Amino acid sequence: MTSTNTFVAQVAPQRSSQYSNLARDLAAAELLASPLGQTLSNVSLEQIAGQDYVRFTKSDGELTEQHRRQLASMAMIGNVFELFDSIDAVQGPLLRPVAVSYPFAISRDLPSIRRYKGKTSEFFTQFVCNIAKNASDFRDLDWRELKLLDPLCGGGTSLFVGLSLGASVAGVELEQSDIESTATFVMQYCRENRISLSKTQERLRKLGNAHRWTFQIGRNDPLRCMLVSGSGAAAKELTSGFGQPHLIVADLPYGIQHNAPLQDLLSGCLPAWAKLLLPGGCMAFSWDSTRFTREDMVAFVQDTAPFDVVQTPPYDNLAHRVDRVIKRRDVIVARVRR
Numbered sequence: 001m002t003s004t005n006t007f008v009a010q011v012a013p014q015r016s017s018q019y020s021n022l023a024r025d026l027a028a029a030e031l032l033a034s035p036l037g038q039t040l041s042n043v044s045l046e047q048i049a050g051q052d053y054v055r056f057t058k059s060d061g062e063l064t065e066q067h068r069r070q071l072a073s074m075a076m077i078g079n080v081f082e083l084f085d086s087i088d089a090v091q092g093p094l095l096r097p098v099a100v101s102y103p104f105a106i107s108r109d110l111p112s113i114r115r116y117k118g119k120t121s122e123f124f125t126q127f128v129c130n131i132a133k134n135a136s137d138f139r140d141l142d143w144r145e146l147k148l149l150d151p152l153c154g155g156g157t158s159l160f161v162g163l164s165l166g167a168s169v170a171g172v173e174l175e176q177s178d179i180e181s182t183a184t185f186v187m188q189y190c191r192e193n194r195i196s197l198s199k200t201q202e203r204l205r206k207l208g209n210a211h212r213w214t215f216q217i218g219r220n221d222p223l224r225c226m227l228v229s230g231s232g233a234a235a236k237e238l239t240s241g242f243g244q245p246h247l248i249v250a251d252l253p254y255g256i257q258h259n260a261p262l263q264d265l266l267s268g269c270l271p272a273w274a275k276l277l278l279p280g281g282c283m284a285f286s287w288d289s290t291r292f293t294r295e296d297m298v299a300f301v302q303d304t305a306p307f308d309v310v311q312t313p314p315y316d317n318l319a320h321r322v323d324r325v326i327k328r329r330d331v332i333v334a335r336v337r338r
Contacts (some may be wrong), residue, residue, distance in 0.1 A: 034111035075126035137280030
C-alpha cells in the first residue's frame with residue numbers, strides 16, 4: 001500500500017450545533033493559514049459517511065513530525081487520516097489514521113473548565129490565537145517562546161488557551177472583579193491538580209491602585225501568567241515587566257452586555273497596542289460585524305493606528321454565524337505598519 005499524499009482531517013466535533021457550524025466554517029481557513037498550509041493543494045470540505053472533513057493533498061511528500069504537531073494544535077480539526085480511494089479490490093473511501101499529537105503544557109481542557117457569563121467558545125479563541133501566530137513573523141517558533149497579551153481579557157479564556165499551548169500570557173480587564181475571580185481560579189486549579197505555583201500580588205498606586213497578580217505555573221520551565229485590572233488602552237504600563245508581546249488577541253464587546261461603542265473603545269486602544277506589540281508581531285480580534293461591517297472595520301483600524309490589516313486569503317474570509325443574536329462575527333488580523 002503506497003502513500004497517496006491525500007489526507008482528510010475531521011472537522012472537530014463540538015458540543016452544540018452552533019459550534020459545529022463554526023468549526024465547519026473555519027476549519028479550512030485555520031489549516032491554510034498554518035505553515036503546513038503553504039505546502040498543500042486541493043483543500044476542500046468533504047463529507048464521508050455523513051461526517052465533515054477537510055480534504056487536502058500534500059504534493060511534496062508525507063507529513064513531517066512538525067506538520068503533525070501543527071495539525072494537533074489546531075482548534076477546528078480533530079483526527080487526521082490518509083485517504084485511499086481503494087485498496088486492492090476493496091472500494092473506498094478508506095481511511096488510515098495518522099498519529100498527530102501536541103505537547104500541551106497544561107491540560108487542553110483548562111480553557112473549558114473556567115465557566116463565566118459571556119464566555120466566548122474556547123475553540124474559537126484557540127482559532128484566533130493560531131491565526132494571529134501564523135500571520136506573524138514568529139509562525140515557526142514554538143508557543144513556549146512566545147508572549148501573548150489579551151488587553152480585554154474578561155474571564156481569561158484566551159489566557160488559558162495560551163497557557164495550555166505553552167505561551168507566557170498577560171491579561172488586562174477593566175472589571176476588577178473579573179480579574180480577581182480569574183486569579184482565584186488559577187490558584188484553585190493549580191492546587192486541585194497539584195501543580196506548583198508561585199504568586200506575587202501588587203497594587204499599582206501610580207496607576208489608579210490597579211491590582212496585579214503574577215503567577216509562575218509549574219516547577220520546571222514554569223509558565224508565566226500576569227493578570228491586572230485596568231483599561232486596555234493602558235496595557236503597556238499595567239503589564240510592565242512582562243515585556244513586549246509577540247501576539248495581541250482580543251474578543252471585542254458585542255453590545256449585548258456592554259455599552260461602550262466599539263469605535264470609542266478602539267480609538268483609545270489601537271494606538272497603544274501598536275506601540276506595545278513586538279516588531280513582526282500580530283494583532284487579531286473578533287467583533288460582531290452585523291452592524292459594523294468588515295469594510296468599515298478595516299478602514300477604521302488602518303485610519304486609527306499604524307496597522308495594516310492582512311487582506312490575503314484566508315484572512316479575508318473569516319466571517320461566520322454565531323447564533324440568532326450575533327448573526328455575523330468576523331476576525332481582523334493586522335500587523336504594525338513598517
